[in-house]
Amino acid sequence: MHPMLKPALRRAWRGRGTVQFGVTRAHAVKFGPLDIATGSFLELLDGTRGLPLLREEARTLDLSDHQVDTLVGRLANAGLIDDVRAAGPETDALRNRPGALDRHRPDLASLSVVHPEPGGGMRRLAARRAMRVQVRGAGRVGAAIAAVLSGSGVGRVEVLDGGHTEPWDVSPGGLPPTAVGERRDTAARQLVRRSAAGAAPRTAETAGSPAGGEPGLSLVVVAPRDGLSAYAPDPRSAEPWIASGTPHLYAGVMEATGVVGPLVLPGGTACAGCLALERAARDEDWTRMLSQWRSGRRTAVQACDLGLATAVAGLAAAHALSFLDGELPASTGTRWEAALPLLDWRAERMGPHHDCSCGAAGHTRRERSSGTGARQDTMAG
Known part of the structure; x- marks a missing residue:
């Protein structure tokens, strides 16, 4: 392990003996007490030294090996x-693609x-390369979601849609404007390739698999050009996704x-x-x-404001990546x-319905009766 203080968290001394890592309330951490020696030792945690060398250099600050190990552990x-040399075949493969890794440095910092x-950020970024996501829809919302997912390191992003690109899809x-007149699915595939930081890995799980809700599909994002199909x-x-247990997320305008959600976990949360x-x-x-x-043939262009569509696509992609x-x-x-025009985001909890064949209502009842549920940990700043 080559310990490194996470560079994405800005540091500031709150006073003598206490350092705050991070600015925002969600991720800020106060750390102390620190004396002059341990405060100086923090500067050595830049990822260039393993623990043996850190212990050796810390002795010049009159810090014992036990003090070093205790401080690093805390x-x-x-x-x-962070551990800049997090091990594993997936992380090694990503580290051997320096051009792609440079593209993903902001994502890695966020993770x-x-x-x-x-090393948790590196391992998750590397794991994305083996994932397969299907986006249903290549309009203003769906195409942007596919581009973000591909650009964020998801190894295989498939986009399904019919017809040809219209000017209002751009x-x-x-x-892009050059896609007008092209088949939507072809234009979307080209967009996904341009957005990716390098070629997708070919594995037994992803190579040659047919589209659909079969095993190997990590997530389906339903972002149809007709917003009604996302709203209702x-x-x-x-x-097919319920039957195969494939998670799916709805998004559209x-x-x-704009709507984002629900994310459906078949048999566990409310479905369509x-x-x-x-x-x-x-x-x-x-x-x-x-x-x-x-019913009927719709000829009117959807009321899909570009700013709102972009916001929905970004939020949906962020939820999908999470x-x-x-x-x-x-x-x-x-x-x-x-x-x-107010754009006041509001959340509506969608409860499972007891008459639905998906079985989520029964799962919820069992969970309540057994007293189990999701655990939420928070770190105070």
Whole structure:
């Protein structure tokens, strides 16, 4: 291990003997007490020295080996130490691609802040290369989501959509003006390739797999050009993902209203069927109106403001990456919604419906009766 104080966390002395690492409330940590010697020792934690050399140099500061080990251990337990040489075949493969790693340094810095264990950021960034995500939709929202996921290191990003690119599909973070007239799926594949920091790895898990909800698919992001399919998703389209246990996240813009979520964990959180049953129970006319909205040929261009579409795409991509990195983001079983012009993001919890065949309601009841649930750890700053 070559300990390094996480460079993404800015340091400031709060007074004699106490250092604050980090500025923001979410990740700031106060650390102390420190005397002059231990304060000077912090400057040695730059990732260039292993523990034996650190102990040797610390003796010139009158610090014993025990003091060094104790201090490094305390810093690591506080989430302040990174290991620049985190081991593993995936991290070694990423480290051997310096051009790609340079592209990902901001992502790596962010992961090091979010995940406290030494080397945790590098391991998660490397793990993304083996993941496979499918984005359903190549409009202003879906194409931008695919580009962000690919640019963030997800090894294989597939985009499914039909037809040809229209001028109103173009966006700064998505399909370019030169794509107008091209097949949407072809243009989206080119966008994904341009956004990636190098070629995707070819593994037994990802090579040659057919599209769909089969094993090997880490996540499906449903971001249709028709925002109604994200705002009121059709349960029938989600049946293959429910059956295969494939997580899926909805995102889109409908009538100048952006939605992100819910992230559906099949059998664990509310699905599209649960949403449909709940809405029908609250509004007896909902099913009748929805069938009218879905029927017929729509020729009008969607009310999908570019700024809102970009915000939705960015938020959805961030939630997707958080999930791929092993967390349960705030969209899990929850829809986030904001409408122009005020853009006040509000969260609506989507509970499983007891009449839905997905079984999530039974899972929730068992979880409540057994007293289990998600554990949340917080680190005070």
